[in-house]
């Protein structure tokens with residue numbers, strides 16, 4: 392249903408908007424280009440959006456005395472360095488124009504570089520519209536189209552591929568759409584039950600806090616700082632509750648959005664079905680600008696949780712045990728509601744979170760009993776602890792730390808996910824190859840592999856069917872997603888870049904070879920990935936996704952690295968976004 396139809400946007404309409412055709416006429420304008428709007432034109436946009444246009448001032452300008460906004464202040468800069476390292480998310484996430492990925496921050500205005508280096512915007516958007524509703528989005532889309540300016544959509548700025556940042560861009564900043572509305576009786580042709588409508592700026596930690604006590608739980612991110620309606624749900628998402636209820640994107644009842652062509656509409660499994668399908672798993676920042684999402688809410692109840700640790704006191708026995716752990720992992724989630732999250736280093740395997748919704752701790756003991764017998768046989772000591780929580784929020788906070796942000800999730804990890812097929816771990820030969828790969832990745836003692844054992848297979852006896860959506864089909868065949876992981880080193884960007892190269896050039900191809908035909912969680916990839924990103928990130932959905940994108944974005948306003956249609960653009964030498 393089209394709630395309001397705007398006149399179609401037309402690129403490069405007026406001569407006044409783009410007076411001079413430069414050599415870059417196929418490129419978007421950046422500051423300094425003849426086509427970049429003057430102050431009066433921006434002022435006019437500011438009036439159109441009720442004075443909510445914000446010029447980006449990098450947070451770290453207080454660490455520099457050159458470049459834009461020189462304002463070096465040693466005390467403030469030292470405090471910022473500490474805030475970055477200790478709690479970067481809290482510092483950066485609420486800031487317009489900022490992003491959290493160090494690779495895209497690119498030392499262009501870093502708290503960790505010399506004060507004499509100029510503070511520059513780099514990949515930060517030049518202006519942001521602090522969006523309050525559809526009219527702001529429509530104004531931003533129209534402006535970007537009329538003035539041939541790169542557009543980005545930003546919620547939290549977490550994206551690992553830099554998809555919510557862009558040099559010379561106008562940003563639609565969605566973070567302040569914070570409404571949370573419980574709908575006790577949602578009714579549609581395919582769902583009758585409770586639901587919750589989330590403004591697109593709601594972060595997981597806030598949603599959990601708001602819902603705790605309402606009697607409902609939702610399928611949402613583990614890490615409290617992650618948005619829900621933006622890149623998370625649009626990228627398919629992962630959660631501790633997927634085995635019980637299905638993938639995060641499977642929970643979506645409706646999207647409220649503005650299409651790139653300016654149409655304000657609602658997409659559900661019954662109306663605007665192509666957009667509904669594409670937005671649920673086809674990637675953020677591609678098909679439209681989402682203002683809110685309505686997802687299923689489920690009855691809350693007790694959750695059994697716990698941890699299990701065993702150490703590498705004998706290398707051969709340890710890796711045999713890790714192999715058995717993976718090989719038997721399907722039994723942890725087959726015909727159950729369970730989720731098991733763990734990490735492996737060369738020195739330990741740590742289950743940091745068992746999640747057994749609506750069960751008690753005796754179920755954890757039953758679940759691991761056969762594996763503990765193997766550990767005893769292999770003479771490996773272990774420590775198993777269990778806890779009972781009365782709600783999912785309490786269970787999550789026990790494992791991940793207090794809301795809203797928690798304290799477990801690394802803020803600046805270097806990672807590249809892989810969906811591990813059930814078939815790979817069930818087959819002793821291919822499981823052994825996978826173990827050799829992880830053993831090799833972790834061998835230098837710095838990398839760990841973090842995994843979550845899940846089951847979102849089709850035809851589960853635990854859950855009903857889900858509406859058709861663009862979740863990568865490899866998820867349905869996966870037993871786990873696993874991410875090699877190493878923290879970004881702020882003091883040594885060169886080392887951090889070398890770790891990224893090791894990940895994409897050495898480790899990731901080995902993991903792919905051990906899991907042929909599978910895919911990835913498209914939100915948790917390294918931007919330097921060199922393989923077949925279309926197949927790896929979208930599977931066989933790619934061609935249909937591209938058709939839907941072309942139908943709704945005729946003037947190619949929405950671009951993001953590794954988003955569907957991204958290869959129709961390139962970046963030139965000065966980081967202008969150009970049509971390929």
Ligand SMILES: Cc1cc2nc3c(=O)[nH]c(=O)nc-3n(C[C@H](O)[C@H](O)[C@H](O)COP(=O)(O)OP(=O)(O)OC[C@H]3O[C@@H](n4cnc5c(N)ncnc54)[C@H](O)[C@@H]3O)c2cc1C
Nearest residue numbers: 546547548549550554612613614618621622629675676681
């Ligand atoms: C520290 C950290 C913890 C994480 N934890 C989890 C986790 O627990 N579970 C999980 O599944 N993933 C997790 N992720 C991955 C996360 O899902 C992705 O980074 C995701 O892209 C974040 O979406 P966002 O909207 O919050 O971020 P943003 O970076 O703001 O946006 C990501 C993408 O979505 C687009 N987008 C954002 N808002 C909108 C909107 N309203 N309409 C249209 N497009 C939009 C942007 O343009 C961009 O392409 C984590 C990432 C980090 C860095």
Ligand SMILES: *[C@@H]1O[C@H](CO)[C@@H](O)[C@H](O)[C@H]1NC(C)=O
Nearest residue numbers: 437441442443444445446518
């Ligand atoms: C937009 O207008 C508001 C209100 O007048 C003002 O505070 C703000 O600085 C303006 N933004 C820009 C980018 O000039």
Ligand SMILES: *[C@@H]1O[C@H](CO)[C@@H](O)[C@H](O)[C@H]1NC(C)=O
Nearest residue numbers: 453463464465466467468470
């Ligand atoms: C420098 O920063 C500190 C801490 O934020 C602040 O108290 C102080 O006033 C600042 N100094 C100047 C000169 O702005």
Ligand SMILES: *[C@@H]1O[C@H](CO)[C@@H](O)[C@H](O)[C@H]1NC(C)=O
Nearest residue numbers: 494495496497498499513514
């Ligand atoms: C980082 O900045 C350098 C120098 O401006 C540039 O060459 C490079 O492309 C930038 N990298 C990213 C990821 O933006």
Ligand SMILES: *[C@@H]1O[C@H](CO)[C@@H](O)[C@H](O)[C@H]1NC(C)=O
Nearest residue numbers: 443445487521522523567568
């Ligand atoms: C953005 O707008 C919200 C109101 O929607 C306001 O509370 C907030 O202060 C604004 N943020 C900035 C940085 O202007």
Ligand SMILES: *[C@@H]1O[C@H](CO)[C@@H](O)[C@H](O)[C@H]1NC(C)=O
Nearest residue numbers: 721722725726727851852853
């Ligand atoms: C899971 O449940 C289905 C349907 O109830 C059944 O056919 C199948 O054998 C069960 N699998 C296991 C491993 O218990």
Ligand SMILES: *[C@@H]1O[C@H](CO)[C@@H](O)[C@H](O)[C@H]1NC(C)=O
Nearest residue numbers: 695749750751752753754779
């Ligand atoms: C735990 O659950 C099992 C299986 O449902 C049940 O038999 C047992 O009584 C429960 N224990 C407690 C303490 O509730």
Ligand SMILES: *[C@@H]1O[C@H](CO)[C@@H](O)[C@H](O)[C@H]1NC(C)=O
Nearest residue numbers: 700701702703739772773774
């Ligand atoms: C594993 O090693 C850690 C660190 O040395 C130690 O604290 C812990 O007790 C060990 N756990 C077991 C089960 O041996």
Ligand SMILES: *[C@@H]1O[C@H](CO)[C@@H](O)[C@H](O)[C@H]1NC(C)=O
Nearest residue numbers: 600603604782784785788794
């Ligand atoms: C959830 O609510 C209960 C009851 O009000 C409270 O005791 C608990 O601390 C809350 N949990 C979290 C994680 O906020």
Ligand SMILES: *[C@@H]1O[C@H](CO)[C@@H](O)[C@H](O)[C@H]1NC(C)=O
Nearest residue numbers: 814815818819820821822824
């Ligand atoms: C098990 O995996 C190996 C190696 O990938 C493969 O050659 C073999 O065909 C697989 N066996 C079965 C039964 O699938």
Ligand SMILES: *[C@@H]1O[C@H](CO)[C@@H](O)[C@H](O)[C@H]1NC(C)=O
Nearest residue numbers: 703706737738834835836837
């Ligand atoms: C893990 O790797 C580190 C670094 O090479 C090494 O010092 C340590 O002994 C290794 N641990 C085990 C248990 O092999």
